[in-house]
Every structure is written in C-alpha cells, then in structure tokens.
Amino acid sequence: MPAGRWRRARPWSVLVGAALMAGVVSTPAFGVEDDPVPLAPRITSNGPYTECTANDCVGQGEPGLAGMFTFRPNVADIDAETGSTDVTGYRVRLQSEFGATEVSGAEPAPYAVVPNVDGPQVLEVQAKDWGGRWGTPAYFAFKVKPASGAVGQWQFADRPTDPAVTTTKDSATEGTERHDATLKGGATWSDRARRGRGDYSLSLNSTNPDKGKAYAATAEPPVDTKGSFTVSAWAYLADTRSDQVVLSAPGAREAAFNLRYSAEHKKWAFGRGAQDADGTADIVSYGDAANPPGGVWTHLAGVFDTKRDTDKTNDTVQLFVNGRPQGQPVNLSAQAAAYEPWSSAKGLQIGRTRADGRYQGYFHGYVDEVAVWQRALRPVDVREVSQLETEGGPATALVADWNAGPAVGSEIKDVSGYGRPALALSAAGAQLRADEAGQSMLALDGVQGYAAAAGPAVDETGSFTVSARVRVDSAEWAAKPIGYRGIVAGQKLEGESSWALVLTKFDTDVSAWSFVRTAVDAAGNVTERVEVQADDVMGDFDTPIDLTGIFDAAATTPGDPDASGRLRLFIGSTQQVTSPHAGLTSQAQGTGELAVGRGVDGGTLAHYIPGSLDRLRIWSGALSADGLATELP
Template identity: 30%
Template structure:
C-alpha cells in the first residue's frame, strides 16, 4: 500500500469542531482508528490522538480526544504537586499532569462542574455546555488559579450539561526540545497546532541551511491528492534542539514517494547539515532510523530516539526495513547508512511496543532518497547553496557545494564578455548566435519560473531570449513579439506544428536598447502562465495542457514548427531557472538582480566531517569533489567549526578533479588555518596551472607572515604579486585568512581575521586550468610547499567579497514595506521571516494610553480613518483598515508575533511622550519577556531620560539626523547602547564609527536602500543597516561578505 493509501484516518479534533456533538455515544471518538493495521502500512504521522483512549474510556469513563502530549491523565494519588484536577458528577475526580511550559488536552467529560490547578499558573479550562431544554450551547473559558477550585460547566449553572473540555497552559510559549549531540540537524516538524484540528507531528533533517528533508505525508490533508508545491496548508515549524521553532514558508513535494523539502523562513548558519547518500546501501545493510516519534512510554517525547534496523528489500521508490521500534511522529525522520548519511526517510510502520499503537510486527517502509539526489538539488529554491560536507576520519574525498549541473555551449557567433546589467553579458547577433545546454533543465510539466535581463537591439521580427525545445514546438518562450510590439511569455499547448499558444503579454510597449528584466512563470496549481516586467505582474493567461519539453534549454532562439528560428538580437544577462512558481515578491527581487534566499557562492568546504565516515556528501547536491591523497591526511580532527582536515606537511593534500575558479575574473577564497610548523613555506590553498599557480594563500618563511599572491604568468620564471600581512604569523592559533582578486581594480588583497592588509597591483590575470589544491602549491612544474597544520571552513566565491560586513545587522525599517503595508504584522513578520536581524517599528499612544504601532501622529496617511492617534481610543483604531490590507497592531500583538522568531525588536517611541507612557511601554516589554531582545530608540532626549529612569529599563539608542560634536560623549551622557544616525549625517565623519564601537556603543545607519549605500556603510564598519529592503540586504550581505 502506498503512503497516500493510509492517510484517510481521521485526525484530532478541536473544541470548535466538537460543538456539533450532542450524544455521548457518538462523539469525536467515533470512527477514529487508534489501532495500527498490523501490516506495516500505518502512517507514521503523529495525529495527536490520545493514546489508548478506548481503553481509558472503558476503565474510567473519560473520553480523551487529543492533545500535544504535555497534559496527560494520571492517578490523583500519584503524589505530584503540578496536577490539574477536574470534578464531574458522573466520573468524580480526574487528574492531569502538566509537563513542560506548554500543554493542551481536549476531552469529553460529562457533567463537569469544578476544576483547579494545584500549583501551575496560567492554566485555562474551556468548556462547552448545553441547555437540554433549549438545545442551546455556549463555550466558557475559565482561568484556573493555583490551589483554588473554580466553578465551570454545571458548577456555573446546574441547568446546563457540560460535554467537551479543553485544558491549556503556556499559550504562546515555546515547547522544550532536546537533541542528540551527534545529530544536531535532526528536527521535530510540526504542522498546525498539536492536538487541534489538522495538527500533525513528524521528524526531519536539515540538509541545507534553509531546507529540511521530511515526509510529504506530514503536509497532506487529503490522501487522494498530491501535496502542492508552495506555502504549507497551515502554519508549520521545524524545531531543533536548544532553538526556537523556525517557520516553514515553502514546501516542495516529490510526487512518486513520501518525500518533501521544506524551506525555512530563516537560514540556520550554526548547525552543520546532514549528509545525503548518493548510493544505495544494499539489502541486508545495518541502518539507523532516527526521529522524535513516540516510544514505548512517551507520547510526544522531548528528545529523539534511534532504532537499529536492517534493509530487507527495495523498489525504485521505497525501502523495506525490519527491526527497531518506529512509531507515530517518526514520519520524515532519516534512515542513516553506516557512514551517517541519509539514505531514506521513514514513512509507514505498524510496530509493536509503541505507546497507544497496537501493531504486532517489526516491519516498516521508508521512502528512498539515495536515488533522487539530483531532484533534491534542483528542487531547492536556492540553486547554488553552501553545503557543510561532514566527511570523517578515513574519508578520501571532500565535497564542495554549489554544483553546476548544466553547461551551455556557445554557438554561431555568440559573444560572451559584453557589457552586462550585472558584470558582463552574452551578446547575440540575431541570425546564427545562441547558447544551448546538452539536455533539458526544466521539467515543463510542473511549476517553473525563468528570468533574465535582456537588452533588445532590433524590433524587426520576433526575438526569443529563452526557451526549452521539444520535437516540433517549445515548452515555453520568453521573447519580444513584433506583432504585439511587446514582451511575451508563452507556452505551446502541444508539441506539434499546429499547436495553439497561451500568452501573457506586457501592458507597455517593449523598448529597444534598454535593459529590461523579464520573468516568466508557469503555476501548475492555478494553471496559469504569467509574465513579470521589471518585477511588475502582467495579465496572466490560462494554460491547461502542460507537456514535457525534453530538449535543451535555448538561450537566444526558439524551436517552432520543427525548425530553429526567431534568434535574439541583443544582449542577455543573469539567466535564472527555478522549478517552482515564484511569487510577485520573488519576481521583484529577481528584477533587482537578486535570487531570493540565494547564497552566491561557487563552492564551500567547511570540512565538518565526523570520524568514521568513508565518503563525503555535499548536503543535497554534489559540488566540486576534492580527493584526499598523499598519505598523512586526517579528517575528523577538532576544527574551528566542527571538525577539520589535518595535513602532515610532507605528502598530504586534497585536490579537485579540475578547476573550481576562473582565475581570469574576480574571485575570493577563505579558510580557517592553524599552522603547526614555520620551517618552510606552507600553502593552504592554490589552483594549479601547468608551471605555476593561479593564486596561493600561504605562510611565507621568508617574511614570517601570511601572504596571498598571484603568479603573473604560467611559467617557471614568473614574477609574483603579493599582499602580505602586517603582523607576524602565529603557530598553534586559529587564524582566518581571506584572499581577494578584484578584476576591476586589478588588485590582490589579503585579510587576516577580517582586517585588510596592504593590497598589491596585479595586471596580468591568466586562466589556471588545473585542480584546486588544498594543502600544496604547483610551482616551477612541481608540487611543493605542503601545509603542516589544520584547515577548516574553506569558502570560494566567483566574485569579490567584503570582509567583516557579515556582522552588519539587517534592520527592517517598519518591517518589510515592499512586501506588506508598513508597520503591519504582515510587514513585520515578513522582515523577520526573510532573515532580518532586527525589526524596527514605531509606537504611538492612543487616547486611552494604549501603545499602537503607527509612525505618523495621525492615521490619515496609512489607514481609511482620519484623526490624531492620541485623540482616538484603542478600540476605534482597531476597527480601522490599513491601506493595502490589514489592521493597526498593538505593541502587545507585535511582541507576541516576534517572540518565537529570531529577530530582535528595535522600538521607536514617538515623542514627546509623558514619562508614564514611556514606563507603560517598557513594562509591557518586560511582561512579554522581551527586555533582552528589545532596543528602544528615540529622537527626543527627554524620552531617553525617562526610559533610563524607568524601573523597567531596557537598552536605549538615540536617533540623530546629523552627528553630535562628540558622539562618544553624547553616548556616555545618555548611557546609550546604540547610536543611530542618518546616512548623510554619518558620511560627514565616518571615522566616528570606530570611536563609538571602541566605547562599547553600536552604530546604526538609517535609512538606506541601495547596494552602493550598503557597500559604503558596511565599509565604515556600522553594526546595523536600517533599510526598507531588509530581505534584499540579507541576500546582498550573504553574497558579498566573508565571515569575520
């Protein structure tokens, strides 16, 4: 039985869904199977139905419906002091234990009338009651006070009959999850609210900084239908040990098996992702299944468990396992081979011994992942990703991320190197020139998106910039139409000569000689094709007959009526292809030259390998492979981050099969190194030519310093351009080295622990066509200068990078106003979910002294209302509609929304305000538990003084349009934690940044939205950039900043 065939069993039910229940014998328990079928085909998705509830009904007369596992039935004489007690006229006392900060339980208990919490605060009892005489029902919510019996149900009105009860505790708090030190990448995946309608629990594994591999069944509401790619059907999170839950904002399912990739709203940079095997372990192999599922005694355990299993057989899509104890909640959990690599994810089982499950076998079914590595790679939205590469001791290979799977051959006079929109571009002559891959890039039967910058030279005929060929027609076409004189994205309805065409056509006339960004999107869910021009949506068109175009991706021509035609005349740049339908926000980002949540790295070698591994994996994909050779190399030794590669200084090294860097263009390399011996030159990184090397990052015995150099020619007698460290190199100390070659300035420059060293001129770049070398140099035709020491976290870029700006915080000004209306919850959450380190917002006080989120003193500009904020009550403001959608949030709502998100809160209280109002806001921050994550900023100096005098004091910042005469003195006068200044004001004296930082004061700059401004501000060394485009700044920072 396939995984979709076993998901039809009803899930848990909430109080709202139970309000139609009128008869005790036909309540929500009816029809809900709590027994596994015993054939290995029971879904492993945790539905949060209460374990053994049929047995408890028979024994105690209690119908326990569902819960999150943290409120459970216990004996009243159990001796615990943290019990919740419910008394009914039919069942007497029923007692429940609360474990952890969060708990939920739904049950049916007839004629309840009293409840109390022995000692736990924050417990709420919600009861549904009915009047038998009138058949009317109502829901009551009663807050239980520790040690005091409270009336509910019949206790409030004897004429009412109570039926359904919910107990909850810790609303808004984060449940505690612990982990396995050997597998920090293991996650608990939660969809919906545990114990409530549609709530589900699964397991998963971080396989890239922004992607979790799990089971598609966890996101399925209808087993007869496939899970659609896109936003999850309800709120979903992934929780890793010791961390707050991270929201899942996009899912990519695999159609033929129970596998799904879930994209995280914010990347996790401090967890080394799991490795995915690229080969099958074979029948009889000993494997380990890991997950956060039930055990024999625990319903929703806080820590994961492992099961030793054996592979008995396999099909193309599934793997049959025997042994172990695999239970509900383990769905999506990884099945690991002997090297700790993921070879499958758990899907179905009916194991004996699981709490509340009556399975009687030890067989289970997992969905294979070892034969879909290329799908995993192509399905991730961030096409070029950084992978952690966890090879262990004994491994002979290390892998770099960012595989480049497709090569487009230039044909017919296509000219690379033309002036582009971003760097250089491909020039096409309009008659014979094009570029094409060897085979298809896009699956045109599924959702996809394509985009490019184009500059049209001639409008004398149709000009095609992107297409993918079939036999007679093309799977799509992004082009200029002479007939319409407009831009068009189309899809041919069939692969025939006489096919009809669905077109999305631009509103405005196409312009020649102007760089224009075009994005074409096909959405298989809506069955629409849509064009975006410079990020703006054009009218969509219906397209209902997708077919697979199995030919090559064509840059600059079209396959139509079994012939090649409509060649592009002009230039094309920054071609992107994505196997999903991008949103308007994504299309806008693409039009500004950025791929959302995209880390623009050519390769990554963190070398976080675990001991015992025999093969490396680059997370979801395979990038450049470096083979360890020469003897004397040790993987798995302690590193700067995780583990590292140790080299013996005589024979050991690692090398790729071919070049990784195009040394004729800008590039950057970096690594953590720990030098053991200074008796000779020691090379950490290089790329070989025939006689010399394209670059060298090394220790120089002659200078006794760190050096980044470039050989001027590939000859034995080449001269050398060197950037040399100011300070002497140290042995036995981890040092972070970055070497940068900038083709625009014709300079090479070394950075040591983020600090720039003197650059050197370099004017003769040449292409080093040999392998990337880790631990040795090719010079005068021989390999030499082997490294003695340890190397970790190698990173390689195909561009220049800034060193140190990775610490610059992204601060979302009024949230993300390009995505949602300013200062709305949607805008603030969008900034936080797209990687902003801080969310900046404004507080005004209402007539009744309630703090609401509003920049202006009046509501006129941003809402459908009129009047001053301080002349309207909070209730009146709550009824206003924000222009563009949404409501005006309160400060409490904002803090509740951000509490489980990693972003911090930068709160500007608009002045002037009374000291009482300022204190009230600070008290709310304190009560919300947000003091340590909140920074208050003010223009008004008196408000700063009031905030500093408040008993609820938090960190404060002063806002300035221009610099004070002595900003450090001002910071000390007001005990500032941060000094926020306008970009134009700071540009007058940027040297004050270092002075303020030396005084322990952070420096923020406002409000800047262009890359040029970001480059300038980060070069000044500011701690934070306040911007309306925080999501774009995060992408820019990831692409251009090396770690410090």
C-alpha cells in the first residue's frame, strides 16, 4: 500500500476465501478498487515566456532559449489536512517536438523547456500517481519570438559600374546601424561568386599571392565581441603556404577573433585572443580534417558563446565547416588562465587580421556572403545558414564545366570560368568524334579509354551536384560480365571514389544507374559507403541521357537531426525514389584524379564504360529539382 494519505477515500474489499472461513490456514487475497487518475497539474512559468490569454499572446525569448517552468499537483490532488499527495512525477512535452520527458517528484525543481522553433507553442504536462498511471493533461500556451537576424551582411552583389566606387553595402536589416565595407589594397569584385551566374564576390589578389595585401573593412565594429556573437563567410582558398585570415575583429594589438586557415595545422580555425596585448594566447577551435582542398567554395562559421551570463569560465568558441560543428566547444578559461572577454574597437576586417600591433595574414582567393550576428547561433542555425537558401531553393554555383562540344585535339577544356585543368584524353581508347549534330563528343571504348584532370573541383564535405550527359554502347555493354560496374565519372579517394556515377550489370538484361559516396579512414579503409540506385533498370542504351547525383550536406536523417548528409539521384529531370536513410554522415573529401570513363571502386582503378560523354558539370551546392530542370537540355 502507498505511504501517506490518499487524496480520496478508496474502498478496499477483503475477499475471504472459503478455506479460511473453514479454519484452513491460507494467505488472504486483497483486491483494490483504485481511485481516479490525477487531475490536470498546475504549470507556472518562471520566465521568459508568458502564458497566452484569449486576447493577448506576446512573443518572448527566441528558439533555443530555455524557459523555466514549475510543475505542481492539482490542488484537488493534495490532502487538505496533511498536504500529502500520491503524485510522484510528471510527463512533459512541447507539442511542436517529438517525444516527451519524465520529471520525478511531486514538487520538482524548476524545469527547463527549450523551444526549437518560433511562433505559438503549447506545453503539455501530465501528472503520474504512485501506481504509474498518467492523469489528465494540463496545457500552457505561449509564443516564441523569432531569433534576431544578422546585424551585418556583406554579399558583394553590388559591383558598381563606376570603377571609382570602392564600397560594398551592408545589406542586413536587423537594427538601425549599417556598416558598409570599403575595398582596399587592390581588392575588387569577381564573378566567381557563391550564388552563381549574375552574382559577385570579393576578390583578394588570388592571382598574385606573394604581393597581395588586399582586404575590405568597415569603419566601426558591427558586433560587440565581448558578448555572444557568430560570424560566417564563404571562402575560396587560393594559397595554403601561410595563414589566410577570412574575418577578424582587431584591437590595438591583437584580434578579438580570427576565422582563418592555419598553415601550421593545415586546418580551418576559429579562435580569439585571450587579451588585447602582444604575445597573448590564441585560443582556437580547429577543423576536424587536415589539408582542406583549395580552389573550392567552403562555408565557415565561428561561434563565441558566453552562455548569456557574465561568468567568463564557461565562455566557449567553436568552428563550423560546411554547417558541421568541428569537435566540441573549446572552453577559453580552461585553455588560458589570463583570458578576459574583450571588445574590439575597430572595424570588421575581411581578408586580414592584427597581431603584435601590425596587420598580417592577408587572404588570397575569394570571399563571399559575409554575415555577423550578435548572438551564438545554434548548430541547426549554422546548418541552415550554410544552405544559402533562395526563393527557388539552395543557391548553387557552376564551378566546373567540361563540354566536349567545342573541344578539339586531345583535351576537353573547362568552360565554367573557374579555370579548372582540362580533361586530358588517355593515349588509347578515347578520342573526340563528331556526333549527329556535328559537335564533338568523347568516345570511350570501355576497355582503356578515359579522360582525367587533377581534382577536386568542389568541397565534398559540403553540398554539391554532379551531372553527366552520357551514351552507353549496348553491344559493348552486353559483352561485360554480370557484376561489372562501369564508372561514368568519379573523384578518386585513396582506393575508392569519394563520389561516382555508376552503371552496374546485375544480370544479362538487368543494369541500373547509381550515385555512390564513400568515406575512408586515415589508413584508406572504408568506414562508410552509401549508394542510391535508380528505380528502374537501364533501358536507354545508345541514346544520350542526363545522369545527376546530388549530395545535400544539410539534409538530416529522420529521427536523428544531428546526422546530416543525403544523396539523391536524377535520371533526366526525374528524381529516383530515395531511402530516407540514404545519407553519408562521415566527412569524405577526394583528392587526385577526377576522371570520366573510368574510376576507382573496391581498390581497383578501372571500371571503364563503353559509349560516349558529351558533358560533365559540377556545382557547389545542392540543386533543387526545379533548378536541375532549368540546367538540362
């Protein structure tokens, strides 16, 4: 029986067995006619969220900001004489979230509820009695304000027609102060931009890395670096011989933060100086992967989090690369006892930093889509920013385009404007021939013919799209053995392909397309492999088809929002049915040969495919279905 007094009188009936009545020794049996389940508990907000009324529902807080709530039994469930209750805990859930949590005790300490989205929210709480039964739910309606936006944003899309104009606008809308940036030291605009055609980026002397001291800067600081803040940018790294600073906030002697490439560690890095003094410690969050590729667009973000208090011992910094957190947040006080949060009094520097009282670390390459927030963005927020969403879906940039149509001789040049190496045709088995329209196509014998260039063309830890226009020779393919895998295009990664467009022969008359991604460890052993296969068998032999593989690095797996990365396959403009779990959660970045007509699979460099190839294109970013449709012939 439960200890304490019950909240209502409960009739117990003792059923006395016939054997006991007859004087036979027996253990009596007890039956319990239980009382009603607990009534709706009381919910009290301790801030910052307030309860909505019929005529008033004011937004408070923001997504990710915890609200503190107190739960107590319904007054009717408390014994008026003793104050006791048989309520033993509560079940708590936000109706906008999956799942619920349990809280023990009739009068638990204030409980933190974290809304992850803005707008109206409903908190649902049920009390549990000593018998484990859940009672009538209580509801607490409140509203979450949208999170504050970027306080500074420089998109560099406003390239002036007058060469004398050297200012780019701060296009942020949060707050009333704007901080336009001035281009200096030879900095200019470039049409190699992350949003693709018609867009522009900041060019920082990528053609002359030995002499370049180009940068852009605001006159005043757009964020207070003593409080929580986030900075982000797209960077196109052209030089890895020395430190390359993308963004910084200088003081008199040092920088309050640096978002940069570290030549010493060969990694991306985000950190801040412990103090504004010469020789101060630089506390850094480094990228997980060494030797990030140059000549590709990479999204970088740095988050400084004070935890919304004045206790410097819990301040942290963390780097994000292509929307993914790198390691764990780095505690600043634990790394440097002299650490003090301090405010930069100078303007934001794009492309350089300040150390020991002088400017240095000039960036060589391109920078685009710079933004700063006066708050610590959550991982989900950073991932969303890295998608670079537009009205038509994620923005993409065509960064490689090998078109055989105008090609002559023994190579196919890149016509994307990014100056990629040409695809060099193999000495045997590959040649340029005229198609039906008189345009060149790359003919492949399926035995030793291919074309290759030095890769990669894209940062494969982020979102990208690859599309090939190919014909498969039916007679030559029929001669291939069952189980044969022919690779149309792929990027080498040790003894595998980081990505590949593949045709597999499952039976004599059964072949199917697939898009494959593979991750390996430091020893080259496969750690993860994901393959998205076409819905139907291959039937379009001897005719051109457009085969497209898309890796969406920001897409999450159902039930596991921390596991991001999804593969999609299109044949023509038709998306093939994809398993919701067709995701590559490991980071995989290929290096070396980028080839058409052959590739690496299972440790073997071969997998020649017979037929011809008209074109291979690669985009930074995940094309939407509508976006792909506009790119196809």
